[in-house]
Amino acid sequence: MRQSSTLIPTLREVPADAEVTSHQLLLRAGFMRQNASGVYSFLPLGKRVLQKVEQIVREEMDRAGSVELLMPALQQAELWQESGRWYSYGPELMRMKDRHSREFALGATHEEVITSLLRDEVKSYKRLPLNLYQIQAKFRDEKRPRFGLLRGREFIMKDAYSFHASQESLDQVYDQMYAAYSRIFERCGLNFRAVIADSGAMGGKDTHEFMVLSEIGEDTIAYSDTSSYAANIEMAPVINTYEKSDVAEEELVKVETPAQHTIDEVAAFLNVEAAACIKSLLFKVDDRFVLVLVRGDHEVNDIKVKNYFEASVVELATPQETKEIMACAVGSLGPIGVSESVEVVADHAVKAMVNGVCGANEEGYHYTNVNPERDFKATYEDFRFIEEGDLSPDGQGVIKFAKGIEVGHVFKLGTRYSEAMGATYLDENGRTQPMIMGCYGIGVSRTLAAIAEQYNDEKGLVWPANVSPYQVHLITVNTKNDEQRELGEKLYNSLLDRRFEVLLDDRQERAGVKFADSDLIGIPLRVTVGKRASEGIVEVKVRKSGESFEVSVDQLEATLTELLSK
Ligand code: 9G3
Numbered sequence: 001m002r003q004s005s006t007l008i009p010t011l012r013e014v015p016a017d018a019e020v021t022s023h024q025l026l027l028r029a030g031f032m033r034q035n036a037s038g039v040y041s042f043l044p045l046g047k048r049v050l051q052k053v054e055q056i057v058r059e060e061m062d063r064a065g066s067v068e069l070l071m072p073a074l075q076q077a078e079l080w081q082e083s084g085r086w087y088s089y090g091p092e093l094m095r096m097k098d099r100h101s102r103e104f105a106l107g108a109t110h111e112e113v114i115t116s117l118l119r120d121e122v123k124s125y126k127r128l129p130l131n132l133y134q135i136q137a138k139f140r141d142e143k144r145p146r147f148g149l150l151r152g153r154e155f156i157m158k159d160a161y162s163f164h165a166s167q168e169s170l171d172q173v174y175d176q177m178y179a180a181y182s183r184i185f186e187r188c189g190l191n192f193r194a195v196i197a198d199s200g201a202m203g204g205k206d207t208h209e210f211m212v213l214s215e216i217g218e219d220t221i222a223y224s225d226t227s228s229y230a231a232n233i234e235m236a237p238v239i240n241t242y243e244k245s246d247v248a249e250e251e252l253v254k255v256e257t258p259a260q261h262t263i264d265e266v267a268a269f270l271n272v273e274a275a276a277c278i279k280s281l282l283f284k285v286d287d288r289f290v291l292v293l294v295r296g297d298h299e300v301n302d303i304k305v306k307n308y309f310e311a312s313v314v315e316l317a318t319p320q321e322t323k324e325i326m327a328c329a330v331g332s333l334g335p336i337g338v339s340e341s342v343e344v345v346a347d348h349a350v351k352a353m354v355n356g357v358c359g360a361n362e363e364g365y366h367y368t369n370v371n372p373e374r375d376f377k378a379t380y381e382d383f384r385f386i387e388e389g390d391l392s393p394d395g396q397g398v399i400k401f402a403k404g405i406e407v408g409h410v411f412k413l414g415t416r417y418s419e420a421m422g423a424t425y426l427d428e429n430g431r432t433q434p435m436i437m438g439c440y441g442i443g444v445s446r447t448l449a450a451i452a453e454q455y456n457d458e459k460g461l462v463w464p465a466n467v468s469p470y471q472v473h474l475i476t477v478n479t480k481n482d483e484q485r486e487l488g489e490k491l492y493n494s495l496l497d498r499r500f501e502v503l504l505d506d507r508q509e510r511a512g513v514k515f516a517d518s519d520l521i522g523i524p525l526r527v528t529v530g531k532r533a534s535e536g537i538v539e540v541k542v543r544k545s546g547e548s549f550e551v552s553v554d555q556l557e558a559t560l561t562e563l564l565s566k
Helices: 021-028 044-063 077-083 111-121 167-187 263-270 302-309 319-326 416-421 444-454 482-497 511-521 531-535 553-564
Strands: 032-036 039-042 074-076 095-097 103-106 130-139 154-164 192-196 207-213 219-224 230-232 253-256 278-285 288-295 314-316 343-347 356-362 365-370 379-381 399-414 424-426 432-434 436-443 472-476 502-505 525-529 537-542 548-552
Touching: 021 032, 021 444, 039 044, 044 130, 044 154, 044 167, 044 444, 074 077, 077 103, 077 111, 077 416, 111 154, 111 416, 111 436, 154 167, 154 444, 167 192, 167 207, 167 399, 167 436, 192 219, 192 399, 207 219, 207 230, 207 444, 263 356, 263 365, 278 302, 278 319, 278 356, 288 302, 288 319, 302 314, 399 416, 399 444, 416 436, 436 444, 472 482, 472 511, 482 502, 482 525, 482 531, 482 553, 502 511, 525 553, 531 537, 537 553, 548 553
Parallel strands: 192 230, 288 343, 343 379, 472 502, 472 525
Antiparallel strands: 032 039, 074 103, 095 103, 130 154, 154 436, 192 207, 207 399, 219 230, 219 399, 253 365, 278 288, 278 314, 356 365, 399 436, 424 432, 525 537, 537 548
């Protein structure tokens, strides 16, 4: 491609509202432009990188036995009404009406569409398993689009769906897709971890997220410092190793704690550790209220609460609801004397507490010498967030945290959609069964941004060869000089003949501008045709290491091939 005839609008200055490196550089290097909040155009260089990532995804999906198809973005509301999700999703699901006022969703994901297709087209167990995928734009009306392509409202996703007549068959395909995902992210040059995840609203049990390690990642990964254990902090279980101390249980005492509300205030006021206090939070779990207790130095993990109650909505009770239900404000809540209508659950750590402190359910009062089982009843489970230093759930090493960008997510869905939508097959005994499903997503445009986030330096992007928009950036320093211009053209054509991917900078620009743009764009190898063109000598520069050396043109092709194979 000739730069004089393509569109690569590089910028000198850093765009104001771009907060993270990848967003800044993809804008400055002319890979993309924003159309609206969370909505982007991929300019020619960005489109070529997108194509490279998609090609890697296609090769690995085909190898894993997943077959490509293409479903519509326009999804009739009836399908989402059948699955129930028309009602359970809020403003994030983009909806519209057609000219006949019929309702549609803009595809945020395609479980409903693919399940209705299989329902119509597959009737016998002989046709299973099937594994189908697409690469397509998805629409999710994010409340706060941010970080460029990392959280957009229209983005490119590869989404695959598998259908099975048995759990074993699903387990097998799940493992094949898991392996394919590892190969995809390796080939993209990403430093990633597959982490045990929470399946959220999708139901089903096993699910893994593929996380690219990055300081700007929105997710927190809990990983073992000695084993391969890694989990999304949302679901990482905490091992119950608490031992009740044999200290004597003292008499319960009600004490005045005027205007002391937070754990830290109460602990300081009573001169005890936060770990000696019981933190009581009132949650609305679907349509009932639950008081959740954790030790004062721990945090309630609302995802664990949600999963324990198999609820669809778990939210902190509002101050108004708290007052109505507990007859006091948030800062004085406790488990003693709670009305029967409120279920009390507690994290395992609470059970091992002796002579603790808790709210008295009365403004300005707390109890001391609180002893679980003696003073209140509760159901004990794992309800807290795991913390750095906790034992790793696999029993090997201790937990450390890392931030991650989720680029992939694989689920064992089970029959949640096939039952809701009647996607059944006749098994070998002629009995009607719901298909067992898996689904597998990769954020393709998010992967592009994650690569840019991982591969850059102070001068700009530094693309790994596998996904770079071109392999070679060929620069003619002075296009007014006949020898340089002619050698540049000759090399351009001979490299194209040899199937190299070449971007030729044939612009009427100063050398400094050309080199600065080249550093910004980040193509792995640069060939400069300059002063020594008359001697048949060009300069080859490796973008990543900065090393450069002079090469005679008859050695150029071999040199480039050797450098690209590294
Ligand atoms: C929606 C909206 C947002 C959503 C969903 C639905 C996330 C939704 C989960 C998935 C599950 C898998 C197939 C590919 C892999 C991920 N956000 N999810 O279902 F209507 Cl607005 O998308 N789908």
